[in-house]
Amino acid sequence: MYTCTMNNLILAISAVVLLTSCSKVDGANPSQNRALNSISGELENKKSSFLQNKLDSWVKEEWTPTVEKNETIKKKNEDESRNFVLQEYVDKMGVYNKEHNSTTAESHTQKISSMPIIGDVK
Numbered sequence: 001m002y003t004c005t006m007n008n009l010i011l012a013i014s015a016v017v018l019l020t021s022c023s024k025v026d027g028a029n030p031s032q033n034r035a036l037n038s039i040s041g042e043l044e045n046k047k048s049s050f051l052q053n054k055l056d057s058w059v060k061e062e063w064t065p066t067v068e069k070n071e072t073i074k075k076k077n078e079d080e081s082r083n084f085v086l087q088e089y090v091d092k093m094g095v096y097n098k099e100h101n102s103t104t105a106e107s108h109t110q111k112i113s114s115m116p117i118i119g120d121v122k
Contacts, residue, residue, distance in 0.1 A: 066099050067092045 048056070067073055073092060076082065 062100075063092075063096060066096050069099075070095045 068077075070092075073088075073095065076088060
């Protein structure tokens with residue numbers, strides 16, 4: 001009986017030590033975690049990267065003007081109370097691809113379809 005009580009006591013002490021040691025970590029929230037912040041840095045202090053700048057300029061100069069030409073999309077964008085649906089992005093992508101990829105060769109459809117694993121096996 002003594003060993004059973006002692007085992008329970010050791011188990012309880014171990015659980016308490018484990019839980020209190022985990023609570024002394026800098027925090028689960030990355031903004032409070034000093035080690036993570038030293039790697040990732042502050043968002044306000046970072047300049048945009050090359051890829052982010054390219055993406056932003058592409059969205060501003062190509063995507064938005066092309067997509068906003070479509071009357072159906074314009075009507076959807078006017079309704080501020082509509083719910084978000086992923087289909088809107090699919091529709092916008094269809095409009096963009098229709099205007100910018102005029103042939104199958106430009107969209108690489110035939111090349112992808114001819115690949116043995118991805119496309120049709122012949």
